Amino acid sequence: DTGVSQNPRHKITKRGQNVTFRCDPISEHNRLYWYRQTLGQGPEFLTYFQNEAQLEKSRLLSDRFSAERPKGSFSTLEIQRTEQGDSAMYLCASAPTQPGELFFGEGSRLTVL
């Protein structure tokens, strides 16, 4: 499978716990994006990387959210001290440098109890 891969697909956690999601982009894509989608809404942009550089992070929802892409390949999105309002689908997408095609993974669904 050469598409965007996300793990885990579903995470159930208790309020206050930390969670981490991983995204493996399409191998030749150097741009990687994180979005959040709540029920009945369109995806909402969170942050993006070009190679290992995080070029936009002002839309991360709070300082409890952080993302890394240490070697310019896979990326992780961490949510610390989860709250029930963090329950959502977290989507990763990748793209080549030039604008155009942007491909999404299947998403990681977070449920905070």
Place this chain on the structure above:
Amino acid sequence: GEDVEQSLFLSVREGDSSVINCTYTDSSSTYLYWYKQEPGAGLQLLTYIFSNMDMKQDQRLTVLLNKKDKHLSLRIADTQTGDSAIYFCAGNNAGNMLTFGGGTRLMVKP
């Protein structure tokens, strides 16, 4: 920031054409996209159009762009039950960050 609006719901009969409409506010978007999402799944890229184009056709899909009115539409010819899903339009900005509409739920009746 950009605002993207879509109607919530569309119902058509199998074999008819479906037209899903979208309006956006950011005239600097260079690409406009249509994605399809089935229940519990991620977003599938259907097609996209460069902002200097008026129309793009890809098999059963036709995208029309009216840049003056900032209006985008997706026409699905010969709609099938397998086309039932939520359809999202999106516009890009610098860095190719996309702003999505709220989605249009397409229901295809046999």
